[in-house]
Amino acid sequence: MSTIVIMSEILNFNNTEFAFSTKSNVELKKAKFLFGILRYGPLTKLGKPILELAFNMRLPVQGLLRQTIFSQFCGGENLLDCKSEIDKLYAKGKVMSILDYSVEGIESETSFDNTLDTLLKVCQFSESQEQIPFLVFKPTGIGRLDIFRKISEDAALSISESEEWGRIRKRFETICEAVSKTDSLKIMVDAEESWSHIAVDRLTEEMMIKYNKSRTVVFTTVQLYLDHKLNYLKTLKGLGDKNHVKVGVKLVRGAYMEKERNRALRMGYKSPVCQDKATTDKNFNDGLDYVLENLDFFDLFLGTHNEFSCEQLVHKLTAHNITSTDDRVWFGQLFGMSDNISFNLAKAGYNVVKYVPFGPIKDVLPYLIRRAEENSSVGSQSSREIELIKSELLRRKELSIKANT
Numbered sequence: 001m002s003t004i005v006i007m008s009e010i011l012n013f014n015n016t017e018f019a020f021s022t023k024s025n026v027e028l029k030k031a032k033f034l035f036g037i038l039r040y041g042p043l044t045k046l047g048k049p050i051l052e053l054a055f056n057m058r059l060p061v062q063g064l065l066r067q068t069i070f071s072q073f074c075g076g077e078n079l080l081d082c083k084s085e086i087d088k089l090y091a092k093g094k095v096m097s098i099l100d101y102s103v104e105g106i107e108s109e110t111s112f113d114n115t116l117d118t119l120l121k122v123c124q125f126s127e128s129q130e131q132i133p134f135l136v137f138k139p140t141g142i143g144r145l146d147i148f149r150k151i152s153e154d155a156a157l158s159i160s161e162s163e164e165w166g167r168i169r170k171r172f173e174t175i176c177e178a179v180s181k182t183d184s185l186k187i188m189v190d191a192e193e194s195w196s197h198i199a200v201d202r203l204t205e206e207m208m209i210k211y212n213k214s215r216t217v218v219f220t221t222v223q224l225y226l227d228h229k230l231n232y233l234k235t236l237k238g239l240g241d242k243n244h245v246k247v248g249v250k251l252v253r254g255a256y257m258e259k260e261r262n263r264a265l266r267m268g269y270k271s272p273v274c275q276d277k278a279t280t281d282k283n284f285n286d287g288l289d290y291v292l293e294n295l296d297f298f299d300l301f302l303g304t305h306n307e308f309s310c311e312q313l314v315h316k317l318t319a320h321n322i323t324s325t326d327d328r329v330w331f332g333q334l335f336g337m338s339d340n341i342s343f344n345l346a347k348a349g350y351n352v353v354k355y356v357p358f359g360p361i362k363d364v365l366p367y368l369i370r371r372a373e374e375n376s377s378v379g380s381q382s383s384r385e386i387e388l389i390k391s392e393l394l395r396r397k398e399l400s401i402k403a404n405t
Helices: 002-009 025-038 041-056 062-073 079-093 109-126 145-152 159-180 194-211 229-243 257-267 277-293 307-319 339-347 361-377 379-403
Strands: 096-101 134-137 186-189 218-223 247-252 298-303 329-334 352-358
Touching: 025 062, 025 379, 062 361, 079 096, 079 109, 079 339, 079 352, 096 109, 096 134, 109 134, 109 159, 134 159, 145 159, 145 194, 159 186, 159 194, 159 218, 186 194, 186 247, 194 218, 194 229, 218 229, 218 298, 229 247, 229 277, 229 298, 247 277, 277 298, 277 307, 298 307, 307 329, 307 339, 329 339, 339 352, 352 361
Parallel strands: 096 352, 134 186, 186 218, 218 247, 247 298, 298 329, 329 352
Antiparallel strands: none
16 A cells, blocks of 8 residues: 555656656757647648648658657657657656557558558567557558448448448457467557447457457447446446456547537537536546446556546545556557656556557648647647646756756
């Protein structure tokens, strides 16, 4: 018990010296500039059509992107590029990594097969890397969103669509099976839009029943800004209990709020999104409490950039007498963001991973634009990043002046 108390007491998300120990002054100033742009939503939205036009016209913008937004939020274009970044995160602060092949928006069978091939290579690469405990994939990286929608709505499929769904199922299981054959790797099924959830959840549950018998291999993502997802956690507990398997859950607030509400309004159904932030926060906290109270059934991955939520989990772990190193509990943030959370949690002994996106710059552009839009919609996140960077640059300046006097 005493170890846990000490860990929670030394947790300090304002410790910028440790948070930015891997960053040079030049890198920090560049990040400050980028977050300054991301703070303004209209500017971000304007950048999307400009970048798409530039690529369509084959203008030489890749070099500029590589030196700016790509290097800030991505580990590289391939696994070799990422190796130095994930090694640096682990060597400097014991922060682990999830390699995230972030190619989005290409809906072709060739692209889906290429994504599967890449995931299998990531699995093989990660098996020998102690700093990579997880793999991750988006279901729409291996199949069309519209097929997931039709399955979720129990709509009739044509013969070709039924064959397409068969290929999706095979890809889904191929990667889960490959991960299950490793000694300790786990795989995260990432979030999608709510109208695909029934199909995604069914597949993920099948994989859990099949591969989570001896250890927790497969994790699902539960978006708690959707008001019905607290009940889904209870369904998952029942699944684990009935089938004698552990259930891996990644808890997030969510990332498609505007898109969800707009679709509901356009199609005339009740929005599944919680009515306001307070309701979302309560749903999130209730979900977290439920998982912790049933940790015999769940493994928990908390995916959030919310400092208060991370602090709450630390306090709750202490209250439940769960040690910081318990491998049933993980924290995760995105590469290039919230280093003050990631590094200081890891310093205090907790299991922390960074999502490290990678892929060819042009193909990763939709991911980068989506992240930029999400960041600009939560202006407080960019403002907090800027505040922390300013604080660290000032600390370094004062230290330099003192050393020269």
